[in-house]
Amino acid sequence: MTATRHYLLAAGGTGGHMLPAYALAGELIARGHRVALVSDDRGLKIPGAPHELETHVLPAGRVTGGPVGWIKAALAIRKGRRMAIDLIRDFDPAVVVGFGGYPSLPSLLAAGATKRPRVLHEQNAVLGRVNRMMAPRVDAVAVAYHNIQRYPAGHELKKHITGNPVRDEIIAIREEGFPPLTEDGIFRLLVVGGSLGATVLSDVVPAAIAMLPRALLDRLQVVQQCRDADLDEVRGKYADMGVAAECATYIADFPDRLRWAHLVIARAGASTVAELACAGRPAIFVPYPHAMDNHQTWNVVDMVEAGGARSIPQPQFTASELAKQIQRMALEPGALENAAARAASCGLPDATRDLADLVESLAAPPMMDVIRVGALSGQRAAASGMASARMGGE
Structure with missing residues (x-):
């Protein structure tokens, strides 16, 4: 004892x-x-x-x-x-x-x-x-x-x-494994931008999604965190594209949404990186460029080197670059499943x-x-x- x-x-x-x-x-x-x-x-x-x-x-x-x-x-x-x-x-x-x-x-x-x-x-x-x-x-x-x-x-x-x-609810996701994704199945995208959302994600993510092929758009579901000032505009963009999307300033049921997701686009705060790695979810990170000592860029190095994530510096975070990365991960057979396993290998x-x-x-x-x-x-x-x-x- x-x-x-x-x-x-x-x-x-x-x-x-x-x-x-x-x-x-x-x-x-x-x-x-x-x-x-x-x-x-x-x-x-x-x-x-x-x-x-x-x-x-x-x-x-x-x-x-x-x-x-x-x-x-x-x-x-x-x-x-x-x-x-x-x-x-x-x-x-x-x-x-x-x-x-x-x-x-x-x-x-x-x-x-x-x-x-x-x-x-x-x-x-x-x-x-x-x-x-x-x-x-x-x-x-x-x-x-x-x-x-x-x-x-x-x-x-x-x-x-x-x-x-990491919260127990997140660790439980790890035990459940990665949700199946078939060639004609729903592709689920989760977008989170820190505690208050990030305007750069509100600007770039919908524009990137608009560049995806129609066959992928028809399979796409999006949950996106936005700043309050961006909320109506982002909702309107997805509605114009005919993409099923939920937008909110705060994602209260984050563990459930993470369990649901096939791919996450996110900032690279320490808690976010730890949760995605523990849950085993592939990610595209956009590190906050003004973080002290540029620590968000370094937070993702382990996961990127393992092949569980990709990192795009904010100056290079354009709609065309993001669209290219989403297509590579969503359309290449086994790419998301492989990245999920590699992300999980970094989880503690x-x-x-x-x-x-x-x-x-x-x-x-x-x-x-x-x-x-x-x-x-x-x-x-x-x-x-x-x-x-x-x-x-x-």
Whole structure:
């Protein structure tokens, strides 16, 4: 039976940081541990936290805005570090886990000051700024891809490929396999563009579909996520072509739509790439060109090299290029099935479990807890005896 531990997680204020933290928290809680999470106000508003998760807000600051901004950030980080030290001494975590983003930095610095084991998780294929800074100082770094950029030299031994945690509903799709596609059967296309959709997909995808041969158009069904401002125009384009299409600003039943799809056109955020790989769905990725450190381009490298996806940089993402890629995948016998299998080969469905195993492995053995508690008790007894002696002498 696993001994109960306390674990402290620290994550930045975006879904990319918070959702893996929530997944790990849920797994550790299910294993009988007590878990607390540190973030900022923005992060703790993101839904998905386990009910049993304790949460704390600490000042962190962002290192932006020139010298004045840097000074303000340094003061906020210093204040957050002092508060995190108090939290660590009170909560007594066996391990502190950082998920990137500036709100994770004070807790990681405090963990170093209090001699606690530290683990980083990086969801993208390029280490973010905080994780780059802390990677040489921590005990282990969990990464999601084989091709990792900006990883510090000389620290390869502490790198562990765990992947990004993925929802159980997505993993279930993997077990069901790829939906059959016959030469005269319905061809189902899913288009997603991040949390808010992407105007470039609203512009290019319908134009590309208009270039497809009529025999393929007659077999085509489309589900497309669009920005609210693009919704009516995109619907009208598909109606004019006579293509069966559903368009919405948000795809609430995404796992069901992914199960339904034969091909996905998408941005290349870490969660999207992980979900498509775990589900085993071939994709055409259009990486967001303004992502920090161009990380979306690197996120797809593993899947593209395996043959499970194609990547089109946004400047080359034209209607004619997309139409060509869709036809190659849809009309060549066995192409989609083969790509689906290759995509699935990149999936890491046990990411949550493997990350939890890594974190647990750095906790002190139960006997060390007994020794540490005994030592602390001895120190307290000694301090109490000294205090009594002083009182007696007075």
